[in-house]
Amino acid sequence: MTFNFDVSYLPQLAGGLVVTLEVTSCCIAIGIVLGILLALGRVYGGRFISIPCSIYIHFFRGTPLLVQLFIVYFGLPNWGIRLSAFASGILALGLNTAAYQAEYFRGAIQAVKAGQMVAARSLGLTRLQAIRHVVLPQALRLVIPPWSNELILMLKYSSIVFSIALYDLMGVGKRIASRHFNYFEVFIVLALLYLALVLLITLGLRWVERRLRVPGLGTAGRGA
């Protein structure tokens, strides 16, 4: 039995890889910004801010990602909002991951000792300054390990954008496989490519975590 895979597929796959990386990084970026805002809203917002944030989070965590993607791509045009496949993809994935990231950020913010905020306020820092200069720098360090999981998940989930005709790694792979009838070989290669990306991300984030590590904060004691 031969492994029916031709190196001539590689340029196409490389193109797909670029799309996958673009979709993942864009949706993660949306998710970080929106996720931090949602988390701050839940922790520090009064009832009128924190409840809407909770509803958002429950909605996006409680419904399938694919359904959300289809609402954005196939549903919004009925309301006159017509987005490209790429824009739809990063919007749906970004809104979704924001909800999950918000919960990680919230946990990390709440893990920062209350006395830190009080001490900052006692110096005369405003609440926003205290959040920005004291709470978030600690919370963002604490969040890296759990947050890494979300990044890895999003890299893998980004493959669903093939269903809205985006030629990411998955989309390109499916096109090649259906043309040459070598699903097994092509998808094994795809799987290995995803695996390699996940490993790279894992190593990269570990490096970041070590670089930003501060003694006495969270996992800092580990192995020290």
Added chain:
Amino acid sequence: MDPLLRVEDIHKRYGTEEVLRGVSFQLDRGQTKVVIGPSGTGKSTLLRCINRLTAPDRGQVWLEDVEVTAPRAKINEIRSQIGFVFQDFNLFTHLTALDNVRLGLVKVKRMGKREATTRAMEELTRVGLKDKAGAYPAHLSGGQQQRVSIARALAMDPKLILFDEPTSALDPELIGEVLNVMAQLAEDGMTMIVVTHEMGFARSVADEIVFMEHGVIVEQGPPEKLFRSPEVARTGEFLRKISELYGAEE
């Protein structure tokens, strides 16, 4: 001369428990007041009401001619003039000793980084920790952390400093270094309110001792008077008991 601080009829209730039931006192410039009393009598709450880290339910606090408790008071500006030293230090975990002292200077006083560094180093030197400027709190002993937190308060050039049981979280052998710094401050003319159980410190440093119980001031006066001839029997009883525990030998 007008007092630096006036506290008038402060009340604070948590749920059904009234922690402060009408506390009033005044503090002159350069004075050190030591607040003593059994735990749970509202001493810490009183300190926190002074710079509104806790909002009092009733009563007024005046810092010179500014009403701290006024709804429109510029509270952040006021807080920057009132140092606060916490029982468990509360140094910013992610910042070095130097950056802990510098943060308020840069962010609240809008000082340039260079000037802030010079100012912060002065205060770290004053508390004897110049060589620890680059250390993170986790690498400092409790006594060193508390001294950094005093430097952090001092750097803001506060009009007064509030100390909330500054040595209660320390190992006994580290208490002295913190009390020494505080005694020196009092000598240098800093205005301070100190909540503490350290009777030796109270006796030798305080201009006035305030004895609180059940949310009210039971008695206040110069240390000699309170220790030798208190007017209220309960004051003498408490002082004897606490002195046995913590020692008030001269």
